[in-house]
Amino acid sequence: MLHLRLIVPADTTQEVVSLLESTAGTAHLVVLPGAARSPAGDVVECDMARAAGEELIGALRRLGIDESGAIAVESQDLTLSSYADRAERDAPGDSADAVLWEELSEATNEESTFSVTYVAFLAVATMLAACGVMLDNPILIVGAMAVGPEFGPLAGISTALVQRAPRLAGRSLWALLGGFAAALVITAGFVGLMDACGLFDRTMADRPRPNTGFIWHPDWTSFVVAFLAGVAGTLSLTSAKSGALIGVAISVTTVPAAANAAVAFSYGDYAQTVGSSQQLLANLGGIVLAGTLTLLLQKGLWAARRRRAGHDPVRPPSGRAPSV
Structure with missing residues (x-):
């Protein structure tokens, strides 16, 4: 699994949350309103299957999050969660074959x-x-x-x-x-x-x-x-x-x-x-x-x-x- 951390302008948070919720392969969604200071905004975090990563990151960039806020991705060595297991199953394709460009x-x-x-x-x-x-x-x-x-x-x-x-x-x-x-x-x-x-x-x-x-x-x-x-x-x-x-x-x-x-x-x-x-x-x-x-x-x-x-x-x- 990958961990995704976003800094999102407050007026874009709902769009980002809807995107994450509708994307197959995501789990453990967390929203922290007003938590970010530089740049100012909300912090949105979730875990995602590697197979879902490339297209989800592309969609976030099309929303301009990389310009108006921040997108950070890190690998997780161990995630024990039935929600994470379901996200891996729901993600398109095998995560081992996925390429994060x-x-x-x-x-x-x-x-x-x-x-x-x-x-x-x-x-x-x-x-x-x-x-x-x-x-x-x-x-x-x-x-x-x-x-x-x-x-x-x-x-x-x-x-x-x-x-x-x-x-x-x-x-x-x-x-x-x-x-x-x-x-x-x-x-x-x-x-x-x-x-x-x-x-x-x-x-x-x-x-x-x-x-x-x-x-x-x-x-x-x-x-x-x-x-x-x-x-x-x-x-x-x-x-x-x-x-x-x-x-x-x-x-x-x-x-x-x-x-x-x-x-x-x-x-x-x-x-x-x-x-x-x-x-x-x-x-x-x-x-x-x-x-x-x-x-x-x-x-x-x-x-x-x-x-x-x-x-x-x-x-x-x-x-x-x-x-x-």
Whole structure:
């Protein structure tokens, strides 16, 4: 179940209450007149099945509640109530398959911000992968893959393509390209520093590396793995199963490929640089393609299921224009 908390202008409260009462999948309605101070208004709360969330939030936005008041949604780990059980049964479709597009857009927007923290995580991950490459240590490679935050912008691009959100697409693309560019420069400097300290040398980069040589040898298998990881990662975001996202992070060699490109470039091995770059681009492309197709499929299947069940879109009771 999801918990919905609204701040509603007093003259709109009755419409909102009528909307919540008439929506299948809601329970535990509470109205607190005059409880809100900033912005001023009434507080209206209820629980709702996840399957009812997307269209109900859309109807509230059409009433202008996001502009004149506030809409807050949070997940509930445990709800013991026969009313909640009935709401889950009455809601259209299976809550496990429901996608809250507002929640997804908010999550990917937050993860797609080009910030100091984001660049720091990506740079540290790439430097860890560089150590793994030079030492031919797969444990370090896996650790670097788990640290890398690049799936956020990739999911943001997929979400933006499906939702036709150019601002999110631009923000995600900038975070992805700018972040990797910064990480590559920092890692190249790191390799130079380690070489100057005698901890790295060219022979380490040139010797056979049976455990990590796959990083700069792209093939169709790499693309297939990236595609499958993109599907799993997108499903983990839309179903709020964050544990699966960790498995995605350690299955695709985006960060190690970038690290190997930086190492090879530092030592003038341009064949490895090109191979690593191709691996990186193939993986990024596979994830974005998989994420976009997965979201389109989820959106289409959900709409078809609702049509078969005969559920009409949720609309505000009066059908009036949003009031701000």
